[in-house]
Amino acid sequence: MLPYAPWLCWLIPMIGAVFTPLFAVVHRKLRDYAPVAFVGASVVFSLSMILDVFTGNAVDWVSGEVLGTIPLDWQIPWVSSLGLNLGVLVDPFNVLMVIVVSSIGLLVTLFSVGYMRGEPSLTRFWFLIQLFIAGYVVIVIADNLIFMFVGWEIVGICVTGLAAFWYKDPNKAHVGLKTFLIAHIADVLLLASLLMIYAYSHTLNIMELSQNNNWMGELSRSGLLFVTALMFFGGAVGKAAQFPLQEWLPDALAASPSSFNALTETLAGPFLMARVLPIFHEASLMGYSGMINFFLVMTFMGALTAVISALIAMVQVNIFKLLSYGISSVIGYMMAAFGLAGLMADMSWGYLAGTFLLTVDAFVSALLFLSAAHISYAVGSDNLHHMGGFKSRIAHRSMEVGVLALGGIPPLSGFWFTNWIQTVAWDFAQEAGLRGQFMLMVFGYLIFALLIIGAGITAFYALRMMGLVFGKEDHRSEGKVVKRPPFLMRGSLTTTLLITAFLDFLALLLIWPFNKFLLPMPFLGQLTFKNIVEVLVYLVPSISTVLTCVAVAFGGYSAYRIYVARKADAGRLTEKYRFLKAAHKLLRNRFYINAFYYKVAYSTLFLSKKIHDSLEHGIDALNYSVAGFFRRLSEIMYKYPELRGIDALNYAVARFFRRLSEIMYKYPELRGIDALNYFIANLFTSFSQRFRKIQTGVLSYNMLMAFIGAALLIVLLFLFGGYIL
Secondary structure, eight states, X not given: OOTTHHHHXXXXXXXXXXXXXXXXXXXXXXXXXXXXXXXXXXXXXXXXXXHHHHHTEEEOTTTOOEEEESSEEEEEEEXXXXXXXXXXEESHHXXXXXXXXXXXXXXXXXXXXXXXXXXXXXXXXXXXXXXHHHHHHHHHHBSBHHHHHHHHHHHHHHHHHHXXXXXXXXXXXXXXHHHHHXXXXXXXXXXHHHHHHHHHHSOXXXXXXXXXXXXXXXXXXXXXXXHHHHHHHHHHHHHTTOXXXXXXXXXXXXXXXXXXXXXXXXXXXXXXXXXXXXXXXXXXXXXXXXXXXXXXXXXXXXXXXXXXXXXXXTTOOBHHHXXXXXXXXXXXXXXXXXXXXXXXXXXXXXXXXXXXXXXXXXXXXXXXXXXXXXXXXXXXXXXXXXXXXXXXXXXXXXXXXXXXXXXXXXXXXXXXXXXXXXXXXXXHHHHHHHTTOHHHHHHHHHHHHHHHHHHHHHHHHHHHHHHHHHOSSOOSXXXXXXXXXXXXXXXXXXXXXXHHHHHHHTHHHHHHHHHHHTTTSTTTOSOSOSSHHHHHHHHTTSHHHHHHHHHHHHHHHHHIXXXXXXXXXXHHHHHHOHHHHHHHHHHHTGGGHHHHHHHHHHHHHHHHHHHIIIIIHHHHHHHHHHHHHHHHHHHHHIIIIIIIIIHHHHHHHHHHHHHHHHHXXXXXXXXXXXXXXXXXXXXXXXXXXXXXXXXXXXXXXXXXXXXXXXXXXXXXXXXXXHHHO
């Protein structure tokens, strides 16, 4: 492989997204064509890994160094304290899906250069497209579930941004919000499941989770394994637009730039379940409680989605909504295949059917959406009734190949894949019967019947779309070309047609090579089909082949008579038969699932308003009452205790001390201390006056007194001198 190919295949388009605003400043053409180079580089790095998968060793093409054996888990430290690494996983399935995603991304990018030319806000468009491709590649190359979840959220944000791309239109801005809310309901379930898995396993590395299943035993003993697996599946249901969370997809793809629609994120859901299917299957084989019920839920959800989405697609008039429901229905077959794989002792039959359908349908869906975008661009409308009689050889051939594959018309891929998955359902029912599991056998036959019915309905709406777009009857637009599609649109569509036609017409022959390509996956162990003869023996003589042909013939012939040959009028039939009118109303209203979502949303808004009007106003009233109470209390406290109590006491104390000070000044101060001071002063004054009289001024008297004083001093010294010393 090229150096660092598993990293650069997603880093390069991410870098392109970051630099898009800078390119827009430099020159508009650089901004518009640079994404082609970045996504093209991603394709080159993706394709460089294919040889390593075949040889079983990852080899650096430049240095010749053997990087490791396949599967190769390449990690760098990320959040070391939690034991989480930023890693990529190189194995056959991951490499195959990286090539599919990046290749379709390149085709869509080329198509978009012509389709979006002259549109405002192209900087934002190219940023979202490249970031979407980078996030999608992260999902399929990540070696751990938390890194995968990062890519998961990147893709979800980009889809929301593209659904609300023309946000100045309130309806399309609303669709962006709807997409965000519904998709993130599922994302919350997936994140909760990842946290539960990490809490019991202390890792989210896919290889480590598959090699050590002790954590599943602990989850099972705690009674949380079924809940954890169901929440994990819930995340995939939202992203894959499966019942009952499929209603975001038709509105989102009808509102977003139509060129983007070929890069639908819905294939991320079945990829995720295919990635972890061996881990959950191991838990089922070990008899952990709840896993049989989990796989039954997955299978029934897939089968129901295959039928319900196909039924709703029958009456859609917006071509992108019709194709959106068609994709949802086909992914239902994939989910049913993975669920059946989990229920059977040997998971390889269902696993190969689901993954091969996932791979081929990615190109079929891309071809159909690019064809629809080509036609919509030319006639200036998304309405099927405005496209009648449209003339374009490349669009006609592209739509033809896509419709025949989607409708399950033999010998194209759709026929073999639906037949394969139905055969797996039949085998599961018989396997359950041999084990004496009567209810599982009944469920198996019921799933088989639903998948057969879905095949007939798919053939009907696929040919209906073909008849409305290219039929001979004139409609309001009369198929007139409003704008001629640019060369890049036609070239990208032609390339997609060639790749899809190759996969479609040779699908039966590619089943055995596909099986061999995935053989290095640890859980497969050995080839399911050893050669093309075993493929033919398994598929062709089965009861599924007969019933599929009957269902496809019935649905296809009905659509052909009404919408292609014009032998019957759909409007008259609907008016003539009440049950058809009631069924048409039910389907036009999407089984009222969408209406139910809006009912829940508006009920929540109404409830919140009522809570605001009652509880909030009540809380405000209580707050004002409490505030009023304390204000009144403060007034009372100020008026009575403050003015008449504390202030009165303060004044009384002040008056008392003032009176006391007056008394103290009058008696102790004036009549005591001052009087004493005057008395002592007067006493010494009187003594000094009297003592002064003894001073006669006669020298003899003074000398005599000095002699007497000296004699007295000597006597005192003799008497008391010892004490003094």
